[in-house]
Amino acid sequence: MEARTSRDSESGEKPDSVSSLKKNKKGIEIEGYPVEGLSIGGQETCVIFPTLKIAFDIGRCPQRAISQDFLFISHGHMDHIGGLPMYVATRGLFSMKPPTIFVPVAIKEDVQRLFEVHRAMDQSELKHNLIGLNVGEEFRLRKDLTVRAFRTYHGIPSQGYIIYSVRQKLKQEYIGLAGNEIKNLKLSGVEITYTVTSPEVAFTGDTMSDFIVDSDNIDVLRARILVMESTFVDNSMTVENARDYGHTHLSEIINYADRKFKELYLRCLHHWQVEFLHLQKVSDELGDDVNYSMNLVFEVLHI
Numbered sequence: 001m002e003a004r005t006s007r008d009s010e011s012g013e014k015p016d017s018v019s020s021l022k023k024n025k026k027g028i029e030i031e032g033y034p035v036e037g038l039s040i041g042g043q044e045t046c047v048i049f050p051t052l053k054i055a056f057d058i059g060r061c062p063q064r065a066i067s068q069d070f071l072f073i074s075h076g077h078m079d080h081i082g083g084l085p086m087y088v089a090t091r092g093l094f095s096m097k098p099p100t101i102f103v104p105v106a107i108k109e110d111v112q113r114l115f116e117v118h119r120a121m122d123q124s125e126l127k128h129n130l131i132g133l134n135v136g137e138e139f140r141l142r143k144d145l146t147v148r149a150f151r152t153y154h155g156i157p158s159q160g161y162i163i164y165s166v167r168q169k170l171k172q173e174y175i176g177l178a179g180n181e182i183k184n185l186k187l188s189g190v191e192i193t194y195t196v197t198s199p200e201v202a203f204t205g206d207t208m209s210d211f212i213v214d215s216d217n218i219d220v221l222r223a224r225i226l227v228m229e230s231t232f233v234d235n236s237m238t239v240e241n242a243r244d245y246g247h248t249h250l251s252e253i254i255n256y257a258d259r260k261f262k263e264l265y266l267r268c269l270h271h272w273q274v275e276f277l278h279l280q281k282v283s284d285e286l287g288d289d290v291n292y293s294m295n296l297v298f299e300v301l302h303i
Helices: 063-067 084-093 105-122 179-187 215-222 239-244 250-260 279-286 288-300
Strands: 002-005 021-023 028-030 033-040 044-049 054-056 070-072 100-104 129-133 138-142 145-151 159-170 193-203 225-229 266-270
Touching: 033 063, 033 225, 044 063, 063 084, 084 105, 100 105, 100 145, 105 129, 145 215, 159 215, 193 215, 239 250
Parallel strands: 054 070, 070 100, 100 129, 193 225, 225 266
Antiparallel strands: 002 266, 021 028, 028 033, 033 044, 044 054, 138 145, 145 159, 159 193
16 A cells, blocks of 8 residues: 655655654554555455545455444455455444445345355344445435445446545635524524535545546545555556556556646555565666655555
């Protein structure tokens, strides 16, 4: 997993450290959000935002994922969905409330059959709420959070998810009024607030880089944190080869950085291949211009 910090816009100098990233024993903190999990291409992906009670994909069901109430599955490949029955079963074992699981509509019936098979074998209820979400559809998670599915480009049905914060702000014309005046207006039925939604966290799952230039995905690029894949990072695999497998190459992200990611302060990469976890090898092949980014990668990779 990577967190990248943009260069100083005025001086052009690179920050000395990832000061916006706070490490702890279980993960890192980005933009005020603790982030936990792991992502190794072909083996396991699960990214957790514990303060939101959210996990993206379930991998083999790491222990920390079990306490998350909401689970978002990006697609049906085993390294992203394999631990799903264990996630539900373990929550039941600990008498936790049934989780809410979001999946692409295209695989909802298959997931339902998966649970039917495990109920028959396990002789347990495996209680959960399964919701199929289409691209563009929204769902209210709680009063202050909503989720929307967005289009991604993988070899099988897939989608990403954007988590929005939802806040009520006082209308301009009522700013400055005394508390009693505002209270009386509210009691009289006057609508004194308006709703502000802001994209907080976006997660792609596995995808080609096409999602970046999809005009419907503008909020994905506006999110405070974008967790996106980068399965291939060096010259042993070309961009064309990566696309053949429905994945993104790091060089594509670098090429898009100035044009598409300029307004993003922090972003995360996931899905690194095991054989690519060698800083010097990658930076040597991709050149000096990315050495700084790669140093940040390996400073926060093992969370």
